[in-house]
Amino acid sequence: MPELKNCRFELLNKNRIELRQDRNEISAACDYLSSKPYDLLIEIGCLHGGSAIVLSGLLKTGSTIVLVDPINRGSAAAKSLKWSCDWLRGQGFKVFLVIGLSFDPKIRRKVHTLAENFQSGLLHIDGDHATWSVLLDYYAFVDCIGPEGAVIFHDVVTNPRVKIAWDQLCQEGHSNRVFYNGRNSTWASGIGVLEPLLFVGASPNG
Numbered sequence: 450m451p452e453l454k455n456c457r458f459e460l461l462n463k464n465r466i467e468l469r470q471d472r473n474e475i476s477a478a479c480d481y482l483s484s485k486p487y488d489l490l491i492e493i494g495c496l497h498g499g500s501a502i503v504l505s506g507l508l509k510t511g512s513t514i515v516l517v518d519p520i521n522r523g524s525a526a527a528k529s530l531k532w533s534c535d536w537l538r539g540q541g542f543k544v545f546l547v548i549g550l551s552f553d554p555k556i557r558r559k560v561h562t563l564a565e566n567f568q569s570g571l572l573h574i575d576g577d578h579a580t581w582s583v584l585l586d587y588y589a590f591v592d593c594i595g596p597e598g599a600v601i602f603h604d605v606v607t608n609p610r611v612k613i614a615w616d617q618l619c620q621e622g623h624s625n626r627v628f629y630n631g632r633n634s635t636w637a638s639g640i641g642v643l644e645p646l647l648f649v650g651a652s653p654n655g
């Protein structure tokens with residue numbers, strides 16, 4: 450695994466927020482993605498905001514961050530998520546928290562309104578891990594990330610339901626990479642990065 454860079458781990462060490470990811474996996478994915486500055490992050494399943502903070506290291510200053518989660522407003526997780534959103538705003542990001550399930554049509558419309566006209570967005574899919582949810586999240590939001598964007602999937606190795614969705618998408622011919630830290634690590638689950646081939650603006654005759 451490459452050394453940890455392009456990641457904002459220093460905040461996690463203060464125990465203000467938590468991260469439900471293997472640090473080596475997410476670092477390796479970030480290193481892989483770091484050659485391009487991204488202008489948008491959509492995260493499906495943000496929980497405490499830990500992965501959003503880490504992934505914000507890949508964004509241009511002033512980028513938009515859209516976080517989607519049905520989080521219970523009075524919960525401890527909501528408190529740490531608020532801390533994470535405030536921290537991200539303090540860094541100059543435009544942060545929008547959309548409370549609800551990604552497959553609710555109202556929530557989808559909200560995300561689409563917030564995430565219009567971006568060139569190089571990141572979509573992190575880490576919500577409901579059922580095969581159909583992963584595929585729905587992908588197809589619902591992939592057109593928001595623009596022609597230079599990338600999609601990050603959590604659990605593509607160890608969760609068989611996510612793996613089915615991941616394998617299906619890889620068969621569509623998109624460029625793809627998996628970062629997996631092995632069975633002995635507590636949070637290791639395999640992070641898949643897909644750079645979709647989107648035919649933006651092409652006429653039916655090419």
Ligand SMILES: C[S@@+](CC[C@H](N)C(=O)[O-])C[C@H]1O[C@@H](n2cnc3c(N)ncnc32)[C@H](O)[C@@H]1O
Binds near residue numbers: 500577
């Ligand atoms: C594994 S946790 C996310 C961890 C977080 N991304 C991190 O790395 O720190 C999964 C989250 O997805 C949320 N969730 C489940 N189904 C969802 C859906 N359909 N849309 C949005 N969020 C969802 C749950 O409420 C939970 O907070």
